[in-house]
Each structure stands twice: as structure tokens, then as C-alpha cells.
Amino acid sequence: MAKTETPPPVIVLKELKKSFGVGDAEHFAIDGIDLTIQKGEFIAIMGPSGCGKTTLLNILGLLDSSIEGDYELDGVSVDSLSQRKQAHIRSERIGFVFQSFNLVSRLNVIDNVSLPLIYKGLSSMARAKKASKILHDFHLGEREFYMPYQLSGGQMQRVAIARALVNEPSIILADEPTGNLDSHASHIIMEELSDLHQKGNTIIMVTHNPDLTTYASRVITMLDGKIDTDTFRLPLPARHSLKRPLGPVEKPKSKKATKATTKTAKSTLAKKPKIKKEAS
Amino acid sequence: MRILLANHIHNARQSIKSNRLRSLLTMVGITIGVASITTILALSAGANTIVRSQVDALGGNITIVRPGAVSNSSLDELSQLTTPTQFEASSLTALDIKSIQALPHVTAVAPLMVLGGTVTGDSEASPRTPIVATTPDLELVNNIGISEGQFLDDTLNPMTAVIGPQLSIDIFGTEHSIGKTVHIKGASFTIIGVLKRQNNPVNYNNVDFDSAVFIALGAGTNLNQGSLHLQQINVQSDSVEHLESVITDINKALLKTHFGEVDFSVLSGAQIAKPSSQLFIAIAGVSVAIAAISLIVGGVGIMNIMLVSVAERTREIGIRKALGASNGDIVAQFIIESLALSVGGGVGGFMLGYALAFIISTFLTFDPIITWEIVGTAIGISVVIGTLFGIYPAIRAARKDPIAALRQYE
Numbered sequence: 001m002a003k004t005e006t007p008p009p010v011i012v013l014k015e016l017k018k019s020f021g022v023g024d025a026e027h028f029a030i031d032g033i034d035l036t037i038q039k040g041e042f043i044a045i046m047g048p049s050g051c052g053k054t055t056l057l058n059i060l061g062l063l064d065s066s067i068e069g070d071y072e073l074d075g076v077s078v079d080s081l082s083q084r085k086q087a088h089i090r091s092e093r094i095g096f097v098f099q100s101f102n103l104v105s106r107l108n109v110i111d112n113v114s115l116p117l118i119y120k121g122l123s124s125m126a127r128a129k130k131a132s133k134i135l136h137d138f139h140l141g142e143r144e145f146y147m148p149y150q151l152s153g154g155q156m157q158r159v160a161i162a163r164a165l166v167n168e169p170s171i172i173l174a175d176e177p178t179g180n181l182d183s184h185a186s187h188i189i190m191e192e193l194s195d196l197h198q199k200g201n202t203i204i205m206v207t208h209n210p211d212l213t214t215y216a217s218r219v220i221t222m223l224d225g226k227i228d229t230d231t232f233r234l235p236l237p238a239r240h241s242l243k244r245p246l247g248p249v250e251k252p253k254s255k256k257a258t259k260a261t262t263k264t265a266k267s268t269l270a271k272k273p274k275i276k277k278e279a280s
Numbered sequence: 281m282r283i284l285l286a287n288h289i290h291n292a293r294q295s296i297k298s299n300r301l302r303s304l305l306t307m308v309g310i311t312i313g314v315a316s317i318t319t320i321l322a323l324s325a326g327a328n329t330i331v332r333s334q335v336d337a338l339g340g341n342i343t344i345v346r347p348g349a350v351s352n353s354s355l356d357e358l359s360q361l362t363t364p365t366q367f368e369a370s371s372l373t374a375l376d377i378k379s380i381q382a383l384p385h386v387t388a389v390a391p392l393m394v395l396g397g398t399v400t401g402d403s404e405a406s407p408r409t410p411i412v413a414t415t416p417d418l419e420l421v422n423n424i425g426i427s428e429g430q431f432l433d434d435t436l437n438p439m440t441a442v443i444g445p446q447l448s449i450d451i452f453g454t455e456h457s458i459g460k461t462v463h464i465k466g467a468s469f470t471i472i473g474v475l476k477r478q479n480n481p482v483n484y485n486n487v488d489f490d491s492a493v494f495i496a497l498g499a500g501t502n503l504n505q506g507s508l509h510l511q512q513i514n515v516q517s518d519s520v521e522h523l524e525s526v527i528t529d530i531n532k533a534l535l536k537t538h539f540g541e542v543d544f545s546v547l548s549g550a551q552i553a554k555p556s557s558q559l560f561i562a563i564a565g566v567s568v569a570i571a572a573i574s575l576i577v578g579g580v581g582i583m584n585i586m587l588v589s590v591a592e593r594t595r596e597i598g599i600r601k602a603l604g605a606s607n608g609d610i611v612a613q614f615i616i617e618s619l620a621l622s623v624g625g626g627v628g629g630f631m632l633g634y635a636l637a638f639i640i641s642t643f644l645t646f647d648p649i650i651t652w653e654i655v656g657t658a659i660g661i662s663v664v665i666g667t668l669f670g671i672y673p674a675i676r677a678a679r680k681d682p683i684a685a686l687r688q689y690e
Binding site for chain 1: 284596598599601603604606607609682
């Protein structure tokens with residue numbers, strides 16, 4: 001695997017292994033992965049169920065620290081970090097987006113979004129301001145005081161992304177972010193992630209949907225706990241990226257569009273390039 | 281850290297609100313425990329001050345002489361409570377009365393000889409009716425009020441008696457019993473006075489004056505086969521300043537008449553109240569220990585509910601951890617929630633306890649007392665219970681594996 005000198009690697013995995021069970025029942029969910037991820041990459045991890053995608057993501061997100069091998073985050077071996085320090089890194093550097101949104105059901109939207117800020121130690125006023133701002137950016141300003149169950153799936157996932165981003169993390173880990181969404185909502189979510197990528201964030205996304213890999217700058221497929229294929233290429237600095245945001249035309253009215261255009265956009269994702277042509 | 285604390289409190293409030301009934305029932309356990317402890321403490325503090333305030337009310341110039349040396353162990357003081365039925369022979373004699381009377385600054389000396397025996401008027405009194413043989417000075421020393429007639433007088437016929445109002449009602453059916461004849465241990469006495477109602481069944485004389493009959497010391501000695509048996513000698517000095525010197529003088533004088541044997545004790549102020557205070561403290565201690573059991577039950581209830589709450593919110597814990605909460609944050613969140621339950625129950629219990637104490641005190645002769653110690657005890661107990669029984673669920677919450685927690689219900 002080639003290494004670049006220019007941008008320092010954010011994540012370096014060396015001979016990473018993760019096993020479940022003991023003795024005869026021992027099973028390696030991750031069986032020796034070497035991986036270097038540069039700053040500003042948008043990585044899509046694909047692979048069949050049970051190949052260790054989610055396990056890998058959990059390890060990258062410091063949720064699972066009982067691993068063999070070496071995991072270096074920003075040049076620091078994770079092994080040497082205390083639990084407290086790891087929690088701190090999760091708070092400052094990493095944003096999680098889950099397939100099932102994982103909003104706290106008894107908190108309203110703005111409280112959900114300001115949840116990560118609590119552990120950063122911000123005052124309630126500062127939290128509300130920041131959360132409100134990011135919700136506006138995601139066109140959810142009017143939904144601030146809704147409860148999660150009052151939102152559509154797409155809206156919930158956008159709240160979840162807003163929550164993942166409110167701490168301004170540099171790494172975003174997304175575990176099948178569109179897995180529970182219809183194709184139109186998926187498209188919107190992917191646009192948001194793509195936008196973040198443009199801004200220079202590192203995004204690592206696990207997905208089952210091959211169509212979504214078009215958004216990624218690098219696609220990794222896994223099989224039985226090992227990396228099967230990797231379309232590694234040198235990442236381009238974000239502002240010179242060849243990729244252009246796909247939906248600036250749609251974005252301002254995305255809120256209403258969610259429902260209004262569902263019918264027309266039934267096949268949006270599959271025929272995305274075509275739609276783009278029509279739009280332009 | 282302060283901001284986090286405010287947030288945890290906000291969180292706890294929200295969680296308690298969303299499970300209103302469950303939280304309320306959990307709090308009731310603590311409320312009952314704290315209420316019973318508060319009631320007991322408030323009432324016993326009230327009872328404690330009775331004897332003390334009686335001594336103070338008499339002007340602080342009273343000292344009493346009792347047979348038997350003072351013991352330093354508080355447990356002994358419990359058994360040292362002199363009762364009219366105590367069997368120990370008294371070491372105090374008529375000579376002691378005389379030598380105390382002769383001391384300077386002593387204005388009144390009232391020996392108390394309490395006898396048991398049948399007291400009969402129109403009907404027979406309870407067999408435990410105290411017959412108090414004393415001198416006229418008792419009126420001065422104890423500031424006894426007379427509602428009708430007069431107190432004992434040396435110049436009168438020795439076969440005269442003064443009667444307490446309650447005893448008068450018990451045996452004659454009226455408080456106006458002057459001139460009637462009362463039979464004490466077979467001898468007939470004419471009633472020359474009725475005392476004012478004192479309503480002090482617990483006092484340093486260990487005699488309820490309301491239901492006692494008073495006769496002269498000489499007559500009492502005769503009823504007791506001619507032997508004098510003094511429970512106590514009450515001494516009044518002419519001023520508070522001279523009390524110290526009077527006590528010293530009494531000690532010296534009695535030591536001389538008792539040939540250097542310290543078989544008596546001279547008590548003043550708080551010392552007089554001590555044996556009865558000790559008794560109340562012991563009673564209160566035992567009751568509090570029993571009430572503490574209900575607190576433990578309440579604490580187990582809190583622990584139970586917190587475990588349920590942790591199980592219910594496993595997913596939330598996972599989310600919070602993924603978003604950057606450290607184990608400490610999770611522990612703090614759940615401990616504060618259990619503290620909110622126990623302190624809420626404790627405050628409720630404290631108020632309920634005082635309400636109860638006041639209701640109970642309407643049937644008693646003393647009022648409950650609110651002291652900072654009791655407030656502190658009630659709040660302290662609830663904090664301790666909340667922390668103690670909240671710690672295990674909180675640690676369990678913090679130890680949850682975030683991945684497993686996030687996978688729940690998926």
C-alpha cells in the first residue's frame with residue numbers, strides 16, 4: 001500500500017484483529033486488517049453481512065477497545081489511552097451516525113443535538129445556540145422542539161447527522177446511514193455527507209447499497225474480516241475535488257421536497273445521473 | 281463540572297417526571313423511614329428539654345442532694361434514675377438536713393421522702409399514689425402554687441395533708457376537697473390545701489405532684505415505722521451567684537457527717553436533668569434503630585427502581601457514551617437521579633414527620649422541637665441512602681458496553 005507524505009494519516013491500522021468467543025468457538029470478526037486513512041477521505045466500506053464492517057467501525061470509533069494489533073489515531077496508539085481520554089476523543093474528534101438514528105426518544109430535537117455539547121462542558125445557553133444554529137443549517141430550524149417520534153425517517157437521520165457534527169468532529173463514522181430510509185431521503189442524506197466531505201472532513205461510511213459508493217472517494221470491500229478490494233488513490237485536497245455537490249438546486253427546498261417530490265423521485269438514486277442532467 | 285451537575289439534575293428531574301407514579305412510590309419508602317425518625321427525634325428532643333427547662337424556670341439557684349455517688353458512665357446513669365419504688369436504703373439522714381440548713385446563703389431546704397401505701401378518700405386511690413413527706417420549704421424551692429387553702433405548716437397539727445388536684449378528683453370527685461379527711465396508710469389526715477395543676481408528670485423530683493399527697497416529714501417518719509428514708513433534698517440558695525459556693529459547702533458539710541464516705545451526690549443544672557435525658561436518648565435511640573430498618577427497605581426500593589431505570593435506558597447510555605460521555609459522567613447521572621429520589625423522599629418525610637410529631641404532641645405534655653441537628657440528620661440520612669443504594673446501579677450503567685447497549689432493541 002502506497003503512502004503519501006503530504007497529508008498525515010488520520011487513522012493507521014496494523015494487523016488489526018478482533019475476536020469473539022473463546023477456545024473452539026473463537027471467531028475472528030476482523031482478521032488482520034492493515035489500513036491507512038488520510039485526512040479528507042470519503043471511504044465507503046462494503047461487504048456482505050457479517051464480514052466485520054460494523055465491528056471495524058466500532059473499533060475506529062473507540063467504542064470497542066479490546067483489540068489485537070495496533071490502531072493509531074492521529075499518530076497516537078489507542079491502546080495507551082485511558083477510558084476517560086477515549087471518551088474525550090469521542091467527544092471532540094468523532095461523530096457517529098447510525099442506521100437506526102439512535103436519537104434519545106425522551107429528549108426533543110434540540111436537546112438531542114446538544115447532547116454531545118454537554119460532555120464538552122458548554123453552558124446550557126451556549127449549547128442551545130450552537131444546536132439551534134446547526135439545525136438551521138440542516139433546514140430543521142422549525143423542528144427544534146419536536147420529539148423524535150414526530151419526525152420522518154429522513155428528518156431523524158438529519159437530526160442525527162446534525163448531532164454528530166455539532167462538536168465539529170474531524171472524523172465522521174456512519175453505519176449504514178441510509179439503511180432505514182427511502183431512496184429520496186437517502187439521496188438527501190448522502191448530499192449532506194458529501195457536503196461535509198467537501199469541507200474537508202474524513203468520512204467513513206459502511207453501506208450495503210452499491211449506488212452510494214459513487215459519493216465516496218475510496219471504496220473498500222471486506223470479506224470474512226479481511227480487506228478484499230481497495231480502490232485506494234491519493235486523495236485530492238478538498239477544495240480542488242473533482243466532485244461537485246449534486247444537489248444545490250434541490251437543497252433550499254429540500255424540506256418540502258421530502259414529501260412533495262417523493263412520487264417523482266421514486267427512482268432517484270438508481271437513475272441519479274439522469275436526474276442531474278434533467279435538472280441542469 | 282458545575283454545568284454538568286446542573287445538567288444531571290435537569291436530567292434526573294425529567295426522568296422522574298416521565299415515570300411519575302413509579303418515582304413517587306419509590307420515594308414513599310424513604311418518606312416513611314425519614315418521617316418516623318424525624319417524629320421520634322423531635323419528640324425526644326422535646327421530652328429532653330422538659331426537665332431542663334423546669335430547672336431553668338426555677339431561677340437556676342436550685343441544687344439537689346441525692347443518695348449514692350455520681351457515676352461517670354452514662355449507662356449507669358440510666359439505672360440511677362431515682363424512682364419512688366427504688367429499694368436502696370438512703371444514705372441521707374435528718375442530720376444532713378440540719379447541717380445543710382445551717383449553711384450560709386441557703387434559703388430553703390426541702391427533703392423529699394416518698395412513701396407508698398394506700399390512700400383513701402371517698403374512694404381508694406391507685407396503689408402507686410406517691411405519699412410525699414416533706415417540709416414547708418418545698419413550696420418555696422419548687423415554686424408550687426396553691427389553688428385553695430395553704431401548704432404544710434410546722435405550726436399546725438402534724439396530721440394535716442396537702443393534696444394534688446388530680447388525686448383530689450380521683451378520690452373525692454372534686455378539686456375542692458379542703459376539710460375532708462384522707463386516710464394514708466391507715467392514719468387520718470385533714471386536707472388543708474389543694475395544689476395548682478402543674479402538668480409536669482416528668483420532673484426532677486420523680487414525683488407527679490398533681491396526683492401526690494403531701495404530709496409533714498415527722499408524720500411521714502411515723503408512718504414508716506419511725507425511720508427516715510430520704511430520696512432527695514432540694515436546696516435553694518439566695519442567688520444564682522452563690523449557688524456554686526453553696527454546692528461546695530454542702531459537699532464539705534455532708535462529707536463531714538458521712539465520715540468522709542462519698543455516698544451522696546450534689547447535682548445542679550444540667551446534671552439534674554441528665555438521668556432522665558439519658559433515658560429519653562436511650563428510648564429514642566432504640567426507636568430510631570427500628571425506624572432505620574424501614575429506611576433500608578426504602579433504600580432497596582430505590583436500588584430496585586434504579587436498576588430498572590438503567591435497564592430501560594441501556595440504549596440511551598450507549599448513545600451518550602458514543603457521543604463522548606465518560607464512565608464518570610454516566611455514574612454521576614444515575615447517582616444524582618437516585619439522590620433526587622431519596623432526598624425528595626427525605627424532605628417529604630421530614631415535613632410529614634414534624635406534622636406527625638405535632639399531632640402526637642397534642643396528647644402529650646410537651647411540644648416537639650425543631651433543631652438543626654434533626655434537619656441535618658433527616659437530610660443526611662436521605663443523602664447517604666441515595667448514594668449508598670444508587671452506587672451499584674450507576675456503576676452497572678457505566679460498565680455497559682456501548683456496542684451492546686446500542687444494539688439493544690434494534
